[in-house]
Amino acid sequence: MWASIAWRLFWRELKRGELWVIAFALFLAVFSVVMLTGITESVRSALYQRSASFLAADLVLRSSRPFQPELMATADAVGLQQAQQMLFDSMLFSDSEMQLVTVKAVSSEFPLRGELVLRRSHQPGQGELASFSAGEIWLEPRLLSLLAVSPGDRLELGMASLQVAGVIEAEPDAPLNVFGGNPRVLMHLDDVAATEVVQPGSRIGYRYLFAGSTPQLAELRQQLDPQLSVHEQWQELDPETAIGAAIQRAESFLLLAGLLGIVLAASASAVAANRYRQRHAEAVAVIKALGATTTTARKIYCSHLLLVSVFSSVLAIIAGIVLVVFIQQGIQLWMDDYQPAFSSRPLWMGLLTAAICAGLFAARPVWQLAAVPAIAVLRQLPAWRFDVWHLATGALAVWLLMWLFSKEFMLSLILFAACVTFALVLMGLAALLVKVAKPMAAGQSSALKLALANLRRRLWQNSFQLLTFSMALFLTLLLYFLRVELLDQWQAQIPAGAPNQFLVNISAAERPGIEAFAAQHQLELDTFYPIVRGRLTATNEQQLRQRASKEEDTERVGVGRELNLTWTSELPANNSVLHGRWFSEQTLGEVSVESELAERLGILLGDQLEFSIGGRTVSATVSSIRLVDWNTLQPNFYMILSADLLADFPASYLSAFYLDAERAQVLNQLNREFPTVIVLNVDAIIQQVQDIIAQVTVALSSILLLVFAAAVLVLVAQVQATMEQREQELAILRTLGARYAFLRNAMLLEFAALGALAGILATVLAEAVLGVLQFRLFELPFQLHWNLWWIGPGFGVVVVTLLGWWQLRQLLAIQSSVLMRRAIYS
Amino acid sequence: MTLSPDIDIKATRLTKRVKLTEGSLTILNDLHLTIKRGESVAIVGASGSGKSTLLGILAGLDTASEGEVFLAGQPLHQLDEDARAGLRASHVGFVFQSFLLLPGLTALENITLPAELAGIRNAKDRGLELLAQVGLSERRDFYPTQLSGGEQQRVAIARAFITQPKILFADEPSANLDEKTGLLVEDLLFDLNQQQGTTLVLVTHKAELAERCQQQYLMHHGQLEQQLPSELQEQRHVG
Numbered sequence A: 001m002w003a004s005i006a007w008r009l010f011w012r013e014l015k016r017g018e019l020w021v022i023a024f025a026l027f028l029a030v031f032s033v034v035m036l037t038g039i040t041e042s043v044r045s046a047l048y049q050r051s052a053s054f055l056a057a058d059l060v061l062r063s064s065r066p067f068q069p070e071l072m073a074t075a076d077a078v079g080l081q082q083a084q085q086m087l088f089d090s091m092l093f094s095d096s097e098m099q100l101v102t103v104k105a106v107s108s109e110f111p112l113r114g115e116l117v118l119r120r121s122h123q124p125g126q127g128e129l130a131s132f133s134a135g136e137i138w139l140e141p142r143l144l145s146l147l148a149v150s151p152g153d154r155l156e157l158g159m160a161s162l163q164v165a166g167v168i169e170a171e172p173d174a175p176l177n178v179f180g181g182n183p184r185v186l187m188h189l190d191d192v193a194a195t196e197v198v199q200p201g202s203r204i205g206y207r208y209l210f211a212g213s214t215p216q217l218a219e220l221r222q223q224l225d226p227q228l229s230v231h232e233q234w235q236e237l238d239p240e241t242a243i244g245a246a247i248q249r250a251e252s253f254l255l256l257a258g259l260l261g262i263v264l265a266a267s268a269s270a271v272a273a274n275r276y277r278q279r280h281a282e283a284v285a286v287i288k289a290l291g292a293t294t295t296t297a298r299k300i301y302c303s304h305l306l307l308v309s310v311f312s313s314v315l316a317i318i319a320g321i322v323l324v325v326f327i328q329q330g331i332q333l334w335m336d337d338y339q340p341a342f343s344s345r346p347l348w349m350g351l352l353t354a355a356i357c358a359g360l361f362a363a364r365p366v367w368q369l370a371a372v373p374a375i376a377v378l379r380q381l382p383a384w385r386f387d388v389w390h391l392a393t394g395a396l397a398v399w400l401l402m403w404l405f406s407k408e409f410m411l412s413l414i415l416f417a418a419c420v421t422f423a424l425v426l427m428g429l430a431a432l433l434v435k436v437a438k439p440m441a442a443g444q445s446s447a448l449k450l451a452l453a454n455l456r457r458r459l460w461q462n463s464f465q466l467l468t469f470s471m472a473l474f475l476t477l478l479l480y481f482l483r484v485e486l487l488d489q490w491q492a493q494i495p496a497g498a499p500n501q502f503l504v505n506i507s508a509a510e511r512p513g514i515e516a517f518a519a520q521h522q523l524e525l526d527t528f529y530p531i532v533r534g535r536l537t538a539t540n541e542q543q544l545r546q547r548a549s550k551e552e553d554t555e556r557v558g559v560g561r562e563l564n565l566t567w568t569s570e571l572p573a574n575n576s577v578l579h580g581r582w583f584s585e586q587t588l589g590e591v592s593v594e595s596e597l598a599e600r601l602g603i604l605l606g607d608q609l610e611f612s613i614g615g616r617t618v619s620a621t622v623s624s625i626r627l628v629d630w631n632t633l634q635p636n637f638y639m640i641l642s643a644d645l646l647a648d649f650p651a652s653y654l655s656a657f658y659l660d661a662e663r664a665q666v667l668n669q670l671n672r673e674f675p676t677v678i679v680l681n682v683d684a685i686i687q688q689v690q691d692i693i694a695q696v697t698v699a700l701s702s703i704l705l706l707v708f709a710a711a712v713l714v715l716v717a718q719v720q721a722t723m724e725q726r727e728q729e730l731a732i733l734r735t736l737g738a739r740y741a742f743l744r745n746a747m748l749l750e751f752a753a754l755g756a757l758a759g760i761l762a763t764v765l766a767e768a769v770l771g772v773l774q775f776r777l778f779e780l781p782f783q784l785h786w787n788l789w790w791i792g793p794g795f796g797v798v799v800v801t802l803l804g805w806w807q808l809r810q811l812l813a814i815q816s817s818v819l820m821r822r823a824i825y826s
Numbered sequence B: 001m002t003l004s005p006d007i008d009i010k011a012t013r014l015t016k017r018v019k020l021t022e023g024s025l026t027i028l029n030d031l032h033l034t035i036k037r038g039e040s041v042a043i044v045g046a047s048g049s050g051k052s053t054l055l056g057i058l059a060g061l062d063t064a065s066e067g068e069v070f071l072a073g074q075p076l077h078q079l080d081e082d083a084r085a086g087l088r089a090s091h092v093g094f095v096f097q098s099f100l101l102l103p104g105l106t107a108l109e110n111i112t113l114p115a116e117l118a119g120i121r122n123a124k125d126r127g128l129e130l131l132a133q134v135g136l137s138e139r140r141d142f143y144p145t146q147l148s149g150g151e152q153q154r155v156a157i158a159r160a161f162i163t164q165p166k167i168l169f170a171d172e173p174s175a176n177l178d179e180k181t182g183l184l185v186e187d188l189l190f191d192l193n194q195q196q197g198t199t200l201v202l203v204t205h206k207a208e209l210a211e212r213c214q215q216q217y218l219m220h221h222g223q224l225e226q227q228l229p230s231e232l233q234e235q236r237h238v239g
């Protein structure tokens, strides 16, 4: 019986627009969650798939111990694909030449991910494609000239003799080592034993490569983790690579934006539910007077909420999933081998959000609605009192959402505490401002007076309104500026036309030739950085070896290993001095150290460092610690020495230039003319980062839109909540003879004042939070945002006034007699 | 206490006190009232004298602070809220000053609503019949906002009779209407009342309307005084 009434009323309410704010708010909250979860997952899985092709596997375990059969057996048991790899440096001899090379010996299954392209020829891009087999050795192209061999010739590696099969054109897991390193060769793992180069104490990297499904990989990690010794270490996606950093920031941003959007949408649903209760109190009193019990009334109205929740969540989930599929298709456009992964996480996250929003934000007002006593049909009820419990359940819901979404207990707690503090501060400020506005009204035009009087009269309500307005504006501003900032920063990192080809190993004699080549082909050469190879042997006369030996074989940069040392008197771009001062012209015997390396090795300003260069010992005082932006993919150095220390050593040079893709043949020519110069093409990586930035930009913009929509929704819900009261006031004023224009101006001024106040509060908050976020979350230096200071208040005035006018224009247009009647009856 | 079956409403020693921020206010004070089956009773009195409060208690919408109320043979003072709601659903009809139709329901749906709440099936035919009786057959699918005040109150009257209640409570049924429409509505109310033999409790401050009832009471100092028609006339001149 109640069901048919409920059902009928539901459709009418929907038609009359009574439920749409709640519906839309729930829709937005659920949609944001589904979309964000979906997008983050898709992008992350795309990234993992990409990085898998960089690793040549889904998961890599590095070890300095020979291969452990138990380990491989475990992986077999889990059902994973496997390959093994050994990496070591060795001398390679041809009949006439010799060369130190990095040998990569792989098992037949290699690579598990990504593509290995081998050519039976002496040049990439030509000759027959091949796969490798035992007894053969494949060379990096430049090795052919360095060793003066061609395919078919034989090379000696340790005790073994191997036949040159051809060149490596593409290698999935080639290191991105801008500063050279040894030329690389590829051979079969089975041939390693015959070379007898593996001796106790020789420095060899062992790699286990695994591929399989995510749960399988997770299981493997779980099973292996307890067995791993200090020798083994999982290879993670390196967050220090440009891609890793870009994606991590994007994820932080999406997470943050998503949370804020959801909180906004959820608040809108709470405000809307409150208004719903106010507007339906009379109807409930009537049906109860007519014989409905409280339970029946509750069933009728709670079923509305339930229907709305189900209706909007289903719609939101469908819309969200459609969008995610769409985005995955987009990813496929720039990543051919991308395999869309569907997980149920967005789905249940959406459902949970719906339950939390509906249950903790919207349910309480609707639940209480049924408690309106029947006697209300005969007598006005006391005015609605502030519902502390609703606030409490709402707050709980906010926190639950944050927790659910961030999956981080502490983060959610901190964010929540911050929100509560903001809310309290804002509330206090708002109350103060509205109070202060009173004396300002003296001597103003009467429309302004009325506006301010109105603001003051609804002091409590207004400070709450101001709070939500400020919050909404604040979040929109915050996101807008963060987005601008992130994009700017990313764009700045890899500007269009940034060098994408690196030239390494240029001898002093080759410099003029390279310059001439560049001029001939209209290439803009970067500076020539002199490079001297050397080892860091001691800090403050303490032998580094001792310190390093405690953590044996962790392959630390700088410790005992060869480093690229350079000298220059100019601080390179993308470098900033953290401590100390940069070299002056007359500087003697000083070194500038990159901050992370300094931290790892415990190097402090004023320390004495010793380098071993070409058999000689050079010592230098640390005069500055530099912050280096490694994301830029531009030449960067750990150690920069003052010129006096290095100028006498024979140096090779490093330079770079930009080459657009159509002119790739220039590289072949360069290779032919300067066979010993190594050309490193970082175009693919730059392209990839830019692709991700493009994708993320779209995601960020859509999130911004979403948050803005949620903010607008909060504003609409707030204005609607005061509608009845305004209607009554208008009726009285109109009856007392106030003219339309006067009332409209007063009302617009009221909203403009509210908007300005909210805008100012939002601006202050946004600036503060931007500062903190930039520093903490995104690791950007602090900057004041001048734009914000006019955009914020201006945006507040415009948006709030427009919204107020849009919401109340019908009210103003209603004839006073009608208003009067409505005012009396309501 | 036994109740004779021809008595529909009996209130004894009825007192209603409400708490205010400072002290308390006694609205009804040791009030007695007996209304026989089929009788029509008018309650008049100054604004704020407690007429609506009494109506609310008699109809079981509110509870008294002290005293007993029997409605249709049931001891209201012993029933809980749900039981009182059930009693209202089956035995009571209402007409309010401000009509109080549900805005989301059409005229016909508003009329049949009490029947649905009382679990009566097939109320539609009777609803249509009542709609015709109040002269609004044409308006059956109109929403309240599409009806004039008089039309709304006619729908409300039809709604009051849908469950064939034993007792009808009306609080200022014509106060929100102009004189002509008010009269029309009053006529309808009394016609239907007579036709169905309903007990009527009517609160009004219109003497003419009060005169149409069989009994008249004046609400004064929280108590009821029976009035003669001539006294009512005086009231009219005073009020």
Ligand SMILES: Nc1ncnc2c1ncn2[C@@H]1O[C@H](COP(=O)(O)OP(=O)(O)OP(=O)(O)O)[C@@H](O)[C@H]1O
Pocket (backbone or CB within 6 Å): A379, B018, B019, B020, B025, B027, B045, B046, B047, B048, B049, B050, B051, B052, B053, B054
């Ligand atoms: N719950 C309550 N709390 C406080 N005061 C109340 C309450 N209920 C009624 N009153 C007061 O009791 C008095 C009687 O109210 P009631 O509505 O019964 O008067 P009335 O006779 O119906 O007046 P009117 O003719 O204006 O409708 C009024 O002064 C009213 O303010």
Ligand SMILES: [Mg+2]
Pocket (backbone or CB within 6 Å): B051, B052, B053, B171
């Ligand atoms: Mg009254």
